[in-house]
Every structure is written in C-alpha cells, then in structure tokens.
Amino acid sequence: GIKEHLAYITRNGKLAGERENGECIEGSAEVRALAEEWWADGAGRRKNTRDTINLILSMPPGTDQDAVAEAARAFAQKTFGGDYDFLLAHHNRDSDPKRPENPHAHLTIKRRGRRGQSLNPRKADLQAWREGFAAELRQRGVIAEATPRRTRGVVRKGQRQAIRHMDARKATRVTKWKLTQAVLTASAGN
Secondary structure (H helix, E strand, O other), X not given: OHHHHHHHXXXXXXXXXXXXXXXXXOHHHHHHHHHHHHHHHOOOOOOOOOOEEEEEEEOOOOOOHHHHHHHHHHHHHHHHOXXXXXXXXXXXXXXXXXXXXXXXXXXXXXXXXXXXXXXXXXXHHHHHHHHHHHHHHHHOOOOOOOOOOOOOOOOOOOOOHHHHHHHXXXXXXXXXHHHHHHHHHHHHOO
C-alpha cells in the first residue's frame, strides 16, 4: 500500500514531494524507490502493522495557497522532523475550473522513527496536531482554528479515500464481484 499511496499523493510522480531532510522526490522512479526504502525498513514486522500515517492538512477554497503550503511544511518539520521521515505533497495548484480545489497538503509519515520508536497517535495527539497546523497558519496571516469535527457539526465520518476512488470508477473489480455474487444468489434461488 505504501507505493500506491505515495504514487497517489504525488500524482504518479508528476507533483514533487518533500522529504523530512529537504530532499525533493520527483518522478515515478523516485517515488517507487522511496516506497521500497520505507518498505524494506519494516522487515520483521507483523502483517497487519501499518508502515505510515497519512494526514491531510486542508483549508477551504479561497485560502492563500502559498500560506497553506508554508504552514504545512513548518508544521511537518516542527512536529516530526528529526524523529520521523515523511513525504509532503502539495495539492493546491492542480485545480479544475469546474471544481475549485481547496488548498491542501498530503503528509505521509513513516511510523518507524529514526531511533526505532513507533509513532502511534491517540485522539489527543491528533488534536494537538490540528492545533499545531492552525498555529502555523495564523503565523502566516490565515485565520484558522483547530476545532474537532463534532464541534463544527460534522458527526458522520468522511468516506475512506480508497472507497471513494473505487466508487468513482464505473467498472471496478468490486462492482464486478458484487454483480457476479448477485447473479449467483439469484440463480440459486436464495
């Protein structure tokens, strides 16, 4: 999953990604090499262990794109720099005129730290990260608050990215499988 996720956030290498050490990752070959590097570092892990944590640092359409990018970069460095490797990709410049995109950045953090420690955030950590990003935005003149979803009146969880992308495709393997299962069930008389 690491390779697919890094390919997605970099638009298959078309967007540059920034690593914790400042290295720029460009092109599909460099994205693939980074994914393989991170994957190899997890040798001996259990099968169900996640290798990365994925965050989206986002603001509404119309927010200063450069300020969001700078705030995301500063937040990532202050919060994870030195301890954890990460890849930061900005998605604020590839907007579609029919669907203006909110300025946001994808931050993928390698869970295994430089000293072997594992990043395992709790709810309080997530709220602290929201507050840290909001503080970076305010330092750049962007009005931002770190409010939890329920405070904003959002009580339903968002749809998972993988599910949203599968639903967006017209003829996915999942859809074909569901159709096959429906035909088998109907023909069996169940």
